[in-house]
Amino acid sequence: MNTPLPAVVVVGAGVIGLTTALVAARAGHNVTVVAADRPEQTVSSVAAAIWAPYHAEPASWIEPWAATTFDVLAEIAATTPDAGVQMRAGVVVHRAGTAPLTWPTTVAGNRPALTDQLPDGATGGTVCTVPIATMSMYLPQSIRGKGEIKAAGNIPYPPYTMYDTDSKPTGFDYDLSQALGQKLGIPVSFNQQAFSTIIPSLLSKKFDVILSAMNDTPERQKTLNFVDYTHGGFIILVKSGNPDGVKARLDVCGKTVSVQKATVQGELLRGLETQCKEKGQDGVQVLELPTDLDAQTALRAGKSQAYVVDAPVAEYVVKTAGDGKAFELVRDAEFPAGYLPVFSGMGNLNTDPEFTEALRAAFQALINDGTYKKILDRYSLTSYAVDSAAVNQGK
Numbered sequence: 001m002n003t004p005l006p007a008v009v010v011v012g013a014g015v016i017g018l019t020t021a022l023v024a025a026r027a028g029h030n031v032t033v034v035a036a037d038r039p040e041q042t043v044s045s046v047a048a049a050i051w052a053p054y055h056a057e058p059a060s061w062i063e064p065w066a067a068t069t070f071d072v073l074a075e076i077a078a079t080t081p082d083a084g085v086q087m088r089a090g091v092v093v094h095r096a097g098t099a100p101l102t103w104p105t106t107v108a109g110n111r112p113a114l115t116d117q118l119p120d121g122a123t124g125g126t127v128c129t130v131p132i133a134t135m136s137m138y139l140p141q142s143i144r145g146k147g148e149i150k151a152a153g154n155i156p157y158p159p160y161t162m163y164d165t166d167s168k169p170t171g172f173d174y175d176l177s178q179a180l181g182q183k184l185g186i187p188v189s190f191n192q193q194a195f196s197t198i199i200p201s202l203l204s205k206k207f208d209v210i211l212s213a214m215n216d217t218p219e220r221q222k223t224l225n226f227v228d229y230t231h232g233g234f235i236i237l238v239k240s241g242n243p244d245g246v247k248a249r250l251d252v253c254g255k256t257v258s259v260q261k262a263t264v265q266g267e268l269l270r271g272l273e274t275q276c277k278e279k280g281q282d283g284v285q286v287l288e289l290p291t292d293l294d295a296q297t298a299l300r301a302g303k304s305q306a307y308v309v310d311a312p313v314a315e316y317v318v319k320t321a322g323d324g325k326a327f328e329l330v331r332d333a334e335f336p337a338g339y340l341p342v343f344s345g346m347g348n349l350n351t352d353p354e355f356t357e358a359l360r361a362a363f364q365a366l367i368n369d370g371t372y373k374k375i376l377d378r379y380s381l382t383s384y385a386v387d388s389a390a391v392n393q394g395k
């Protein structure tokens with residue numbers, strides 16, 4: 001009778017831990033993986049993943065290890081297109097002062113780079129074709145299997161969402177959705193949905209993710225995970241000339257203020273009731289309307305005396321509405337970045353944290369390669385940038 005193999009406990013769920021666990025399990029061990037972080041939260045999940053020879057000890061072990069890894073990855077690239085591994089041609093550049101790397105004999109066709117193939121200051125390099133793993137291999141199978149990510153946005157809410165002259169969606173949210181799709185290797189469709197029913201549209205599985213300038217709040221986090229992408233406050237807009245003399249937040253006490261339905265702005269205004277009473281005035285009459293444009297129109301038509309909106313949107317509206325002559329911003333000296341700066345972000349159902357992590361990692365890659373900044377610049381949103389891709393920062 002065969003002696004049972006000892007049980008194995010692997011600590012760590014990154015690429016090293018999971019590979020070790022897989023190999024041990026295939027060899028017949030009973031394997032348990034213990035890890036502080038899930039796979040999608042590890043360095044392995046977000047770092048670059050290009051195969052290359054490396055320095056380690058003992059040196060004699062490196063070549064067979066590197067050769068085996070190369071062969072396995074090259075086979076995956078050739079046989080399993082969905083696995084996210086591709087063979088890429090390029091030049092591996094050697095840093096000044098480092099010993100040349102030892103290339104396994106299995107890496108066919110590698111040869112020293114010519115001088116004009118090297119950047120300034122490089123002492124040498126190797127022309128080669130090597131495997132590179134892309135992030136989409138980390139995307140949950142359920143989403144990858146769909147062949148498409150369906151994004152929901154409430155249009156128009158410029159500069160986040162709007163239509164171009166051909167009635168096609170455009171704006172920050174649209175451009176970001178397309179850039180995310182490219183990083184993930186999956187097409188993203190961008191679909192109009194009323195803001196007040198946008199969360200239910202995810203619950204009913206009509207759409208996968210919301211990209212609609214949505215504020216990340218603890219209440220919404222009960223249903224959604226947010227990958228936060230801008231940070232800014234709320235601003236009051238009034239008619240040009242400020243006929244009602246609104247200069248600060250509490251100047252809206254006793255007045256009618258229009259907002260888009262189901263937004264945080266409505267709650268913010270209702271929350272001023274106590275402070276208004278302390279001033280001996282009535283609370284704010286909140287006029288909630290289906291779209292942001294309706295809220296603007298109400299102000300223009302005199303049905304409200306002010307309109308409250310996200311600061312990034314307010315700047316755009318003031319610049320563009322009525323050729324820049326319809327509204328003005330109330331610059332409250334006490335709150336220069338707007339009231340209650342909050343994070344806004346893309347939201348997916350919090351029952352699918354792996355998809356959240358795929359979005360977060362893809363967004364981080366867009367921050368790193370400069371795409372995010374280009375999109376922000378395109379829509380004058382640079383002042384509201386986030387530094388890194390993080391989840392559920394709304395408090």
Ligand SMILES: Cc1cc2nc3c(=O)[nH]c(=O)nc-3n(C[C@H](O)[C@H](O)[C@H](O)COP(=O)(O)OP(=O)(O)OC[C@H]3O[C@@H](n4cnc5c(N)ncnc54)[C@H](O)[C@@H]3O)c2cc1C
Binds near residue numbers: 036047
């Ligand atoms: C920017 C960057 C670029 C890179 N580019 C490349 C590249 O092109 N090619 C390449 O081959 N490599 C690259 N690397 C290196 C490669 O990403 C790492 O070597 C590899 O991901 C390490 O994998 P790992 O499983 O050891 O660690 P990790 O992915 O960090 O996983 C560690 C695991 O251990 C768990 N853990 C740690 N401490 C404890 C504890 N005390 N108790 C319980 N669990 C614990 C963690 O929770 C996690 O699950 C890059 C790295 C970086 C940062």
